[in-house]
Each structure stands twice: as structure tokens, then as C-alpha cells.
Amino acid sequence: MLQTLKRWIGGAKAAGTDARALQAWARERGHHVKRVPADDGVVVEGVMHGTSWRLEWGSPQRAYLLERELRLRMDLGLPQHVQMMVISRALAEELEQAAYALFTQDMQTRIDSGMPEEMRWLAMFPKLTLAGMKTVRSRFTAVASPAAPAAAWLAPEVIAQLDAAGRTWLADDEPMVLMTLRGRLYLRIESLQPDGAMLDGALALYEAAARSALAASEGAVGQTQWPTTQSTAWQSHLPSSFSPDSTDEHPR
Incomplete structure (x- = not known):
């Protein structure tokens, strides 16, 4: 927990790593690749279900992630x-402990101004039952508001x-x-050096979650299409020491 608090208050530092494996993976699959020299990061763009997606690998945009972050949006x-989240159980427990410590140490200003959705949702939203495989129940935690669309979102394909x-x-x-926020779907993973197997697996999970989220939202309201949101993608609620870049040429 002490390590979490240090990261949360002080921020995380990214280490330089080799982006060639990620670039090769993206090009082999026909995706568009852009380098981010200032951050030694990579941006990959593709299309899924007729909609553009963006993968970014670079400096973390969440204080609970160290070194490098792989993120899809x-x-x-x-x-x-509709606010739904699946989070690795170890991280959920770490964030819950950190939030409790911040509350008990009378750091209300930091909590109000810097606490991200992930930490707030764990405190505010009810936990969902992850049906099916023991591996999933032991490794992940799910929360949502409202609960009905989330139960449909966690379809057998996503659980698998x-x-x-x-x-x-x-x-x-x-x-x-893995979460829905402001009409978008996000996946964040701490990854110092992503390889092909990890990237394939992350994209497969993301695609299943996207397909299921669309089906769940349509079923919940009886409509087949929703207007897209105009809010800024990848907006984060971070401590003041973080300064996400606002341009599309940099990971956000």
C-alpha cells in the first residue's frame, strides 16, 4: 500500500524500451503505425466493427501504472x-486500500481533485458477480452502474x-x-514490453468487449444506434503532477 501511495502522490516514471516488436506486430496485421519520438512511444490505428480504434503505448496516464502503459480506446x-468496469483483482484491492488510506489521512483535497474514475467506481458502484470460470472469478473484479447493462456486457464471449x-x-x-466511459470503451494494461501473444490477446478481449457492449446497450434501451459523444477521448482525472499531451500525435 505504501508503494501505491508513493506512486499516487508522486507519479510514475517511464523507462525507455524497444518499440520494434509492437511496430512489427501492427504492420503484419495491416494497421497504421506512428512513432512518438519525444516519448519513445507508438500509436497504432485500425478499424473494428466499422469504427476506428486507437492503441497507444507510452508513458502511463494513470498513477497506478508504472513504467509503460498499453491502452486501447x-x-x-x-x-x-452506462459506466462498467472489469479490473484485475489485485489492482482493485490495491486501489481500495490506497483510497482508504487517503481518506483516513485527511487528504480530501487530493481525493476530490485527483482520484480517477477507477478508484471512485470501486467505492461507489456495486460489485457484479462474475459467472462461469473460476479463473475469472479469482483474477478479476467487476463494478457497474446501472447493473443491468453490465450483466449483459459480461457475456460468455467476454468471460472466455x-x-x-x-x-x-x-x-x-x-x-x-477494461471500462466504458463517456460513450467509449477503454483498455489499460501495464506493459513494459508487449509481445505478439499479449497484443493479440488484448485486442481479442477488446473486440469481444466492444461487440458485447454494443449489444448490451442496444438491448437495454431498445434502440440500434446511439449518437456519438463529443467529449474528449482519453480524458483522465490525474494528480496535478501529470500533464497529458492534448495532441493526437502523442499517446494520451
Whole structure:
């Protein structure tokens, strides 16, 4: 917990790593690749379900992630009131302990101004039952508001991909967050050096979650299409020491 608090208050430092494996993976699959020299990062763009998605690998945009962050985002035009999250259990417990410590240490200003959605949702939203595979129940935690669309979102296809992640490419203590926010779907993973198997697995999980989120939102309201949100993608609520770059040429 002490390590979490130090990261949360002081921020994380990114280490230089080799982006060639990620670039090769993206080009082999026909995706567009852009380098970010200032951050030694990479931006990959592709299309899924007729909608553009963006993968970014670079400096973390969340204080609970160290060194390097792999993040995926796509605007699905989901209802903005639907807030759903699956988070690795170890990270959920770490964030809950950190939030409790901040409260008990009378750091209300830091909590109000710097606490990200992930930490707030764990405190505010009810936990969902992850049905099915033991691997999934032991490795992940799910919260949502409202609960009904989230129960539909966690369809067998998504549960199967979470199980595959827990058994193959996602280490026991590796932080991961899959969430819907402001009409978009996000995936964040701490990854110092992503390889092909991890990237394939992350994209497969993301695609299953995107397809299921669309089906869940349509079923919840009886409509087949939603207007896309115009809010800024990848907006984060970070401590004041963080300064995310606002341009599309840099990971955000």
C-alpha cells in the first residue's frame, strides 16, 4: 500500500524500451503505425466493427501504472450514463486500500481533485458477480452502474476472453482495466514490453468487449444506434503532477 501511495502522490516514471516488436506486430496485421519520438512511444490505428480504434503505448496516464502503459480506446457511441468496469483483482484491492488510506489521512483535497474514475467506481458502484470460470472469478473484479447493462456486457464471449487472459498473457500481478466511459470503451494494461501473444490477446478481449457492449446497450434501451459523444477521448482525472499531451500525435 505504501508503494501505491508513493506512486499516487508522486507519479510514475517511464523507462525507455524497444518499440520494434509492437511496430512489427501492427504492420503484419495491416494497421497504421506512428512513432512518438519525444516519448519513445507508438500509436497504432485500425478499424473494428466499422469504427476506428486507437492503441497507444507510452508513458502511463494513470498513477497506478508504472513504467509503460498499453491502452486501447474506441468511441462506440454508448449511452454516457452506462459506466462498467472489469479490473484485475489485485489492482482493485490495491486501489481500495490506497483510497482508504487517503481518506483516513485527511487528504480530501487530493481525493476530490485527483482520484480517477477507477478508484471512485470501486467505492461507489456495486460489485457484479462474475459467472462461469473460476479463473475469472479469482483474477478479476467487476463494478457497474446501472447493473443491468453490465450483466449483459459480461457475456460468455467476454468471460472466455478474460479467462484466456488470466491463463496466458496477463500475469497474476499485472494491472488491467477494461471500462466504458463517456460513450467509449477503454483498455489499460501495464506493459513494459508487449509481445505478439499479449497484443493479440488484448485486442481479442477488446473486440469481444466492444461487440458485447454494443449489444448490451442496444438491448437495454431498445434502440440500434446511439449518437456519438463529443467529449474528449482519453480524458483522465490525474494528480496535478501529470500533464497529458492534448495532441493526437502523442499517446494520451
